[in-house]
Amino acid sequence: MAIYDHVDIRVRDRERAERFYGMLLPALGLCDVYQGEEWTTYAEADDGRPDWQRSFLSLTESPAHVPSANCVAFQASSRNDVDRLSAVAREAGARNIEGPASYSEAMPGYYAVFFEDPDGNRLEICFREVD
Secondary structure, three states, X not given: OOOOOEEEEEEOOHHHHHHHHHHHHXXXXXXXXXXXXXXXXXXXXXXXXXXXXXXXXXXXXXXXXXXXXXXXXXXXXXXXXXXXHHHHHHHHOOEEEEEEEEOOOOOOOEEXXXXXXXOOOEEEEEEEXXX
């Protein structure tokens, strides 16, 4: 059973957010794009599973959106994957980038990069090494 189904991120400017997330999310595996009047959704590839079994992330425009200290963390499959995805985030226009680096003081074997999207929403890509 999946822990969660989807994430909905509020953004002030959907077009600007689409430029950022349109580079980052496909690199994370959310490569199918669906658009409505007020939202854009990036979903896992259609591999024959019903739509309701695929994880997705949606952007909803909210001009008055104010970012908070919440953080959405994406799981990478290796340290090299964190490095690769960090470069994608940087190229897409991520702000306030910290890392990638080892954060073993927080948890042994924790490797991550922290950054913000163009609206100041906090994001992270992490990998946990297991002994």
